[in-house]
Amino acid sequence: xxxxxxxxxxxxxxxxxxxxxxxxxxxxxxxxxxxxxxxxxxxxxxxxxxxxxxxxxxxxxxxxxxxxxxxxxxxxxxxxxxxxxxxxxxxxxxxxxxxxxxxxxxxxxxxxxxxxxxxxxxxxxxxxxxxxxxxxxxxxxxxxxxxxxxxxxxxxxxxxxxxxxxxxxxxxxxxxxxxxxxxxxxxxxxxxxxxxxxxxxxxxxxxxxxxxxxxxxxxxxxxxxxxxxxxxxxxxxxxxxxxxxxxxxxxxxxxxxxxxxxxxxxxxxxxxxxxxxxxxxxxxxxxxxxxxxxxxxxxxxxxxxxxxxxxxxxxxxxxxxxxxxxxxxxxxxxxxxxxxxxxxxxxxxxxxxxxxxxxxxxxxxxxxxxxxxxxxxxxxxxxxxxxxxxxxxxxxxxxxxxxxxxxxxxxxxxxxxxxxxxx
Amino acid sequence: xxxxxxxxxxxxxxxxxxxxxxxxxxxxxxxxxxxxxxxxxxxxxxxxxxxxxxxxxxxxxxxxxxxxxxxxxxxxxxxxxxxxxxxxxxxxxxxxxxxxxxxxxxxxxxxxxxxxxxxxxxxxxxxxxxxxxxxxxxxxxxxxxxxxxxxxxxxxxxxxxxxxxxxxxxxxxxxxxxxxxxxxxxxxxxxxxxxxxxxxxxxxxxxxxxxxxxxxxxxxxxxxxxxxxxxxxxxxxxxxxxxxxxxxxxx
Numbered sequence: 001x002x003x004x005x006x007x008x009x010x011x012x013x014x015x016x017x018x019x020x021x022x023x024x025x026x027x028x029x030x031x032x033x034x035x036x037x038x039x040x041x042x043x044x045x046x047x048x049x050x051x052x053x054x055x056x057x058x059x060x061x062x063x064x065x066x067x068x069x070x071x072x073x074x075x076x077x078x079x080x081x082x083x084x085x086x087x088x089x090x091x092x093x094x095x096x097x098x099x100x101x102x103x104x105x106x107x108x109x110x111x112x113x114x115x116x117x118x119x120x121x122x123x124x125x126x127x128x129x130x131x132x133x134x135x136x137x138x139x140x141x142x143x144x145x146x147x148x149x150x151x152x153x154x155x156x157x158x159x160x161x162x163x164x165x166x167x168x169x170x171x172x173x174x175x176x177x178x179x180x181x182x183x184x185x186x187x188x189x190x191x192x193x194x195x196x197x198x199x200x201x202x203x204x205x206x207x208x209x210x211x212x213x214x215x216x217x218x219x220x221x222x223x224x225x226x227x228x229x230x231x232x233x234x235x236x237x238x239x240x241x242x243x244x245x246x247x248x249x250x251x252x253x254x255x256x257x258x259x260x261x262x263x264x265x266x267x268x269x270x271x272x273x274x275x276x277x278x279x280x281x282x283x284x285x286x287x288x289x290x291x292x293x294x295x296x297x298x299x300x301x302x303x304x305x306x307x308x309x310x311x312x313x314x315x316x317x318x319x320x321x322x323x324x325x326x327x328x329x330x331x332x333x334x335x336x337x338x339x340x341x342x343x344x345x346x347x348x349x350x351x352x353x354x355x356x357x358x359x360x361x362x363x364x365x366x367x368x369x370x371x372x373x374x375x376x377x378x379x380x381x382x383x384x385x386x387x388x389x390x391x392x393x394x395x396x397x398x399x400x401x402x403x404x405x406x407x408x409x410x411x412x413x414x415x416x417x418x419x420x421x422x423x
Numbered sequence: 424x425x426x427x428x429x430x431x432x433x434x435x436x437x438x439x440x441x442x443x444x445x446x447x448x449x450x451x452x453x454x455x456x457x458x459x460x461x462x463x464x465x466x467x468x469x470x471x472x473x474x475x476x477x478x479x480x481x482x483x484x485x486x487x488x489x490x491x492x493x494x495x496x497x498x499x500x501x502x503x504x505x506x507x508x509x510x511x512x513x514x515x516x517x518x519x520x521x522x523x524x525x526x527x528x529x530x531x532x533x534x535x536x537x538x539x540x541x542x543x544x545x546x547x548x549x550x551x552x553x554x555x556x557x558x559x560x561x562x563x564x565x566x567x568x569x570x571x572x573x574x575x576x577x578x579x580x581x582x583x584x585x586x587x588x589x590x591x592x593x594x595x596x597x598x599x600x601x602x603x604x605x606x607x608x609x610x611x612x613x614x615x616x617x618x619x620x621x622x623x624x625x626x627x628x629x630x631x632x633x634x635x636x637x638x639x640x641x642x643x644x645x646x647x648x649x650x651x652x653x654x655x656x657x658x659x660x661x662x663x664x665x666x667x668x669x670x671x672x673x674x
Contacts, residue, residue: 379501392517
């Protein structure tokens with residue numbers, strides 16, 4: 001069905017200024033992504049999937065320039081750093097990408113990367129049903145750069161993607177492809193502010209018994225706009241864990257689409273968002289499909305909101321016929337530090353197997369006054385007591401990070417944020 | 424040490440007067456007990472002294488070593504040496520007991536201009552105090568009071584008291600929910616802290632706690648006032664005859 005003219009015009013305007021590299025090994029996949037996009041059009045605020053989050057700022061042709069203030073996280077973590085400046089890989093600023101058991105290539109390189117050719121745009125395409133994700137198709141069609149990582153063994157160090165912005169007036173689109181071969185293990189870190197408006201797609205293929213850990217810290221620039229997409233395919237006995245901490249920003253939409261295809265696999269996605277002010281909107285949208293037996297999935301999302309900030313969570317667990325002994329857990333909670341802030345949650349379970357265990361819960365609450373007084377009566381000053389209780393609220397989500405040094409780095413950043421936003 | 428003069432308190436949110444002119448003076452080194460029937464205002468007194476929200480002081484004053492307590496924040500009162508052992512110790516999921524104790528101790532030291540205790544010294548200190556209260560390592564690792572039995576919670580209160588070394592300790596119905604052995608353990612913990620420079624205000628319904636923690640002075644509180652003051656024998660009289668006789672005598 002052809003799109004209405006208004007939708008076509010809107011889409012044309014959005015992609016008019018974007019570069020489309022039609023040739024090379026990704027040419028075909030990019031062309032297909034563009035076709036998908038043409039059939040879908042851009043998301044609108046009347047779409048069910050964008051009911052709580054107005055996508056207008058993400059779909060507008062232009063975005064206003066803002067001053068970047070982002071600084072990378074994970075400075076204390078010994079990792080192979082790959083730096084992207086204004087959305088372009090900067091070899092001079094990056095570490096030597098040599099890491100035993102891991103091949104790292106940049107997307108913009110012309111050489112044919114066979115393994116990536118089989119994946120690029122493919123997991124994204126598969127993730128377009130049952131819910132359309134047009135922004136992800138933009139990512140596949142128009143990404144200017146990104147990283148292609150193939151792990152064949154257990155990596156000795158994490159790989160850290162570091163985003164910097166110098167012009168900060170730019171619209172940046174990145175597309176990463178990560179493939180973990182059987183039994184491989186990799187930790188991928190992401191941090192920094194890439195642009196005034198950032199759109200990313202990350203496709204992750206986790207083969208049998210491989211283990212993938214993803215930890216992301218989204219930049220601190222108050223005005224930034226971000227739409228991210230993770231598409232993962234998780235094979236038998238494999239583990240996939242993704243954690244995101246987000247502070248500030250005007251609009252952040254983080255989508256995760258996890259497809260569990262092999263038995264005994266584990267998929268966790270978790271996050272912490274802290275927001276201050278009416279302009280803040282943070283949206284976690286997750287879709288986990290259980291398509292095999294005895295698999296475990298967890299969604300743990302916590303948000304701390306104040307001064308009119310808004311948090312959104314849309315989380316779905318789909319258990320396909322035959323996916324027996326599924327263990328699915330989903331929790332989304334917000335701590336509202338005042339009466340102005342709001343949290344909108346839509347937990348969904350759709351189950352077609354009869355021997356499964358799935359639970360979900362969603363709550364909104366304030367700081368516990370009794371606990372606050374208890375701490376103060378022991379001499380802990382009010383602000384410190386409040387921070388302690390906020391961090392306690394976030395603890396279940398932070399516990400999803402397996403590496404203690406990485407978790408500590410993020411905990412310290414959150415404490416810093418709480419210190420700066422204690423008014 | 425603690426001097427309360429003509430203290431009148433009502434609930435902030437409603438027109439309910441709870442304390443109607445409490446006068447009380449506790450000297451350093453002494454143990455005072457406050458007994459009284461339900462609803463007499465005993466717990467309110469402890470909350471107002473420690474600075475809990477929800478109460479409005481309409482008249483009177485309370486001083487700790489000549490510092491005006493009622494104008495201080497709860498944490499300032501704690502740093503000045505006031506400690507309230509809660510009737511219902513609060514569970515705080517997500518905050519480790521050890522972290523909590525160390526944060527509290529160092530916050531108080533900082534407020535008094537003293538150096539923070541190092542992690543190593545703290546561990547040594549806490550182990551020593553915990554052992555005498557039969558608090559095991561597992562209880563220290565768990566979140567504050569979460570999953571603790573009634574007795575464990577009360578022992579944890581006394582552990583905090585032992586670590587923070589306050590000058591003025593208020594025990595709000597510390598005996599409630601304790602079996603005989605736990606009461607003995609808690610009382611031993613309290614008695615170990617008795618010294619010349621420290622005073623105690625023990626709030627209780629029953630005389631039995633006072634068998635273990637021997638008071639110097641016993642007050643009877645009723646209807647928001649202290650209606651009678653005497654020696655330890657007053658507690659025995661309550662135990663024997665109940666409050667009704669005493670209250671009838673007063674009126």
